[in-house]
Amino acid sequence: MSTLGVVTPQSITFGTPLELQSGAVLKDYTLVFETYGRLNADRSNAVLVCHALNASHHVAGVHADVNGQPLPRSEGWWDNMVGPGKPVDTNKFFVIGINNPGSCFGSTGPMHVNPDTGRIYGASFPVVTVEDWVNAQARVLDTLGIERLAAVLGGSLGGMQALSWTLQYPERVRHCVAVATAPNLSAQNIAFNEVARRAIVTDPDFHGGHFYAHGVVPRRGLRVARMIGHITYLSDDVMETKFGRELVGRERGDAPHYSTQDIEFQIESYLRYQGDKFSDYFDANTYLLITRALDYFDPARTFGGKLSLAMARAMAKFLVVSFTTDWRFSPQRSREIVKALVDNGRDVSYAEIDAPHGHDAFLLDDARYMGVMRAYFDRIARELLAESATTPEVAA
Amino acid sequence: MSTLGVVTPQSITFGTPLELQSGAVLKDYTLVFETYGRLNADRSNAVLVCHALNASHHVAGVHADVNGQPLPRSEGWWDNMVGPGKPVDTNKFFVIGINNPGSCFGSTGPMHVNPDTGRIYGASFPVVTVEDWVNAQARVLDTLGIERLAAVLGGSLGGMQALSWTLQYPERVRHCVAVATAPNLSAQNIAFNEVARRAIVTDPDFHGGHFYAHGVVPRRGLRVARMIGHITYLSDDVMETKFGRELVGRERGDAPHYSTQDIEFQIESYLRYQGDKFSDYFDANTYLLITRALDYFDPARTFGGKLSLAMARAMAKFLVVSFTTDWRFSPQRSREIVKALVDNGRDVSYAEIDAPHGHDAFLLDDARYMGVMRAYFDRIARELLAESATTPEVAA
Numbered sequence: 001m002s003t004l005g006v007v008t009p010q011s012i013t014f015g016t017p018l019e020l021q022s023g024a025v026l027k028d029y030t031l032v033f034e035t036y037g038r039l040n041a042d043r044s045n046a047v048l049v050c051h052a053l054n055a056s057h058h059v060a061g062v063h064a065d066v067n068g069q070p071l072p073r074s075e076g077w078w079d080n081m082v083g084p085g086k087p088v089d090t091n092k093f094f095v096i097g098i099n100n101p102g103s104c105f106g107s108t109g110p111m112h113v114n115p116d117t118g119r120i121y122g123a124s125f126p127v128v129t130v131e132d133w134v135n136a137q138a139r140v141l142d143t144l145g146i147e148r149l150a151a152v153l154g155g156s157l158g159g160m161q162a163l164s165w166t167l168q169y170p171e172r173v174r175h176c177v178a179v180a181t182a183p184n185l186s187a188q189n190i191a192f193n194e195v196a197r198r199a200i201v202t203d204p205d206f207h208g209g210h211f212y213a214h215g216v217v218p219r220r221g222l223r224v225a226r227m228i229g230h231i232t233y234l235s236d237d238v239m240e241t242k243f244g245r246e247l248v249g250r251e252r253g254d255a256p257h258y259s260t261q262d263i264e265f266q267i268e269s270y271l272r273y274q275g276d277k278f279s280d281y282f283d284a285n286t287y288l289l290i291t292r293a294l295d296y297f298d299p300a301r302t303f304g305g306k307l308s309l310a311m312a313r314a315m316a317k318f319l320v321v322s323f324t325t326d327w328r329f330s331p332q333r334s335r336e337i338v339k340a341l342v343d344n345g346r347d348v349s350y351a352e353i354d355a356p357h358g359h360d361a362f363l364l365d366d367a368r369y370m371g372v373m374r375a376y377f378d379r380i381a382r383e384l385l386a387e388s389a390t391t392p393e394v395a396a
Numbered sequence: 397m398s399t400l401g402v403v404t405p406q407s408i409t410f411g412t413p414l415e416l417q418s419g420a421v422l423k424d425y426t427l428v429f430e431t432y433g434r435l436n437a438d439r440s441n442a443v444l445v446c447h448a449l450n451a452s453h454h455v456a457g458v459h460a461d462v463n464g465q466p467l468p469r470s471e472g473w474w475d476n477m478v479g480p481g482k483p484v485d486t487n488k489f490f491v492i493g494i495n496n497p498g499s500c501f502g503s504t505g506p507m508h509v510n511p512d513t514g515r516i517y518g519a520s521f522p523v524v525t526v527e528d529w530v531n532a533q534a535r536v537l538d539t540l541g542i543e544r545l546a547a548v549l550g551g552s553l554g555g556m557q558a559l560s561w562t563l564q565y566p567e568r569v570r571h572c573v574a575v576a577t578a579p580n581l582s583a584q585n586i587a588f589n590e591v592a593r594r595a596i597v598t599d600p601d602f603h604g605g606h607f608y609a610h611g612v613v614p615r616r617g618l619r620v621a622r623m624i625g626h627i628t629y630l631s632d633d634v635m636e637t638k639f640g641r642e643l644v645g646r647e648r649g650d651a652p653h654y655s656t657q658d659i660e661f662q663i664e665s666y667l668r669y670q671g672d673k674f675s676d677y678f679d680a681n682t683y684l685l686i687t688r689a690l691d692y693f694d695p696a697r698t699f700g701g702k703l704s705l706a707m708a709r710a711m712a713k714f715l716v717v718s719f720t721t722d723w724r725f726s727p728q729r730s731r732e733i734v735k736a737l738v739d740n741g742r743d744v745s746y747a748e749i750d751a752p753h754g755h756d757a758f759l760l761d762d763a764r765y766m767g768v769m770r771a772y773f774d775r776i777a778r779e780l781l782a783e784s785a786t787t788p789e790v791a792a
Contacts, residue, residue, distance in 0.1 A: 188635050191635065265590075
């Protein structure tokens with residue numbers, strides 16, 4: 001249960017156009033965000049948490065119903081990590097979660113009206129990149145009067161944003177914590193994204209991305225996309241331990257029903273359930289946009305593929321965390337980041353956590369993982385305290 | 397180029413019902429097969445090659461057009477393995493390839509008419525298992541007058557059939573060669589099959605499996621299924637080497653087009669091409685049947701999951717081959733088979749080939765792999781010669 005209690009999303013509408021990497025422009029747009037804890041007097045204790053594929057600004061705490069009562073099962077997606085007394089301790093830090101543009105959880109996205117046409121964006125929402133998101137996030141910080149982040153933190157696609165912060169705004173990031181991430185997608189990563197996208201785009205209910213006008217949702221495609229995703233989030237081992245070859249409603253050793261279309265195995269039941277749930281709440285165009293942002297992220301691209309050259313701009317201190325059984329973004333990918341930082345003489349800590357859960361481990365309560373995160377954020381808090389003690393009163 | 401030349405498929409129609417593991421019965425059915433080389437006088441040199449998911453009886457040689465001229469690109473799927481002077485040398489062995497029932501390459505399957513109803517089987521074709529296929533294959537051997545096989549050979553799902561032969565007909569198999577296979581599917585293996593099946597079954601053109609009557613094919617589903625399959629056939633490394641992050645029609649380092657639906661990366665182009673090609677020739681109901689046969693195979697099921705107990709029946713000598721980068725059926729799964737055989741004191745050779753290509757390696761020309769296969773089949777040929785030399789003339 002959340003120790004943070006009820007939290008309320010806020011939003012800012014920006015009138016200044018956001019120029020995107022593709023050359024397109026978001027003329028005006030709204031970003032939804034949440035904050036937890038209090039910004040200190042010298043505005044030095046802000047931690048930005050960047051979200052991954054299907055998450056949002058709602059990092060921690062619970063949402064309330066119209067009567068102000070906590071809604072059941074409304075905990076933020078990283079409530080185990082962020083809160084009072086949690087590894088990212090909101091008694092010490094002012095934590096910010098921002099929903100990225102293109103998402104489907106409140107910030108301007110494909111489900112909204114394009115002011116130029118008066119029609120819903122749908123598939124015509126411009127392609128957004130990790131770099132675009134970081135630029136958008138920076139504007140929220142500007143509005144909140146935060147010049148420099150104590151830390152930028154993210155897992156998976158969120159970790160890519162954290163890395164990109166250190167390259168786009170090196171002087172605005174004190175620490176970067178990049179968990180279960182990679183400096184770019186491998187061919188296999190792109191391949192899985194592409195199959196998921198094909199499943200969505202070829203669903204007749206997709207209508208070229210303008211399905212809203214038809215009153216339908218490409219559920220078949222979304223289900224298949226989510227099922228593929230879930231396979232890559234779990235390790236082979238944990239899938240074996242959790243589901244193995246167990247049959248639904250039968251004992252191990254029993255004969256199956258012998259059907260090509262009915263559910264036989266527990267793993268099938270699990271995947272279908274996850275697919276159904278996802279298709280109830282996630283937007284198909286957002287899925288395309290976010291997987292493309294993943295595909296395109298590649299800070300080394302303009303440096304001849306040399307990550308060490310790309311990371312030379314970074315001035316932050318780094319914590320990089322990977323999980324042994326993560327085959328989506330394997331420890332090897334994290335080690336590439338660490339090597340590039342070491343090549344540049346940067347201050348980097350690296351933890352390779354022996355955890356069974358695969359990529360999903362970054363969201364779960366693993367004692368060693370939580371311990372590493374807590375220790376690192378405690379170090380940041382001590383740094384801030386030491387610095388504030390040496391700051392002349394007049395500057396406060 | 398095939399050294400075997402033009403080969404011609406044959407077929408046998410069986411009037412005796414085939415009782416299936418599910419309890420269903422195939423009342424009458426036709427099996428298509430090919431043979432290469434000559435059966436020797438004592439009928440001891442027969443090698444049965446079992447096929448995997450999308451292959452067929454056409455193991456080696458080329459097919460001819462109506463004028464008897466070789467058709468371009470019509471080589472059998474294992475032409476590099478089987479032929480005169482090849483590792484499975486048709487100058488020494490009489491090699492047989494049989495198309496399994498439920499397939500879509502000539503043997504009775506979902507595209508044929510159900511004699512009971514006068515209508516095309518479609519989704520009502522009974523579920524077939526590896527054990528059913530082995531029983532069907534045994535009837536072809538009966539008809540050809542082959543009591544005992546010099547060897548049964550297969551890769552992947554074909555390897556499962558080879559293993560099952562040694563359990564269903566222990567006295568009819570002298571050697572079993574099981575390549576890139578597993579004693580059952582893992583939860584992750586089943587998961588990939590299930591996503592592929594969902595993509596097919598939820599394609600509106602599937603029509604509950606009776607799409608033939610509607611004059612359509614569930615191409616969208618077949619494409620997605622094949623794309624998923626291809627990802628699991630290739631190793632992460634070989635995908636990286638072959639495709640990496642290369643963009644279509646652009647140099648490495650160039651900016652992409654920024655599109656969510658157009659092809660950007662080479663890997664996308666490759667997967668879409670493979671999906672398109674597959675949807676042109678493969679039957680959707682066959683895909684469901686064959687993936688289910690994979691899911692269901694589990695000789696240890698009725699032995700409390702203990703493979704050593706299951707393999708006690710086997711009397712053959714074994715060669716088990718795996719490939720280091722195969723993550724679909726990893727070397728660990730082959731070692732489970734080897735351990736079960738060793739537990740039973742069986743004669744087993746095991747080769748773990750250090751090859752980069754992933755599961756697909758079993759179809760490719762790797763010098764060490766080909767060397768192992770050649771050496772093992774040479775040993776079988778020598779055994780046959782030695783035995784025939786000691787066989788009294790009168791028995792010949």
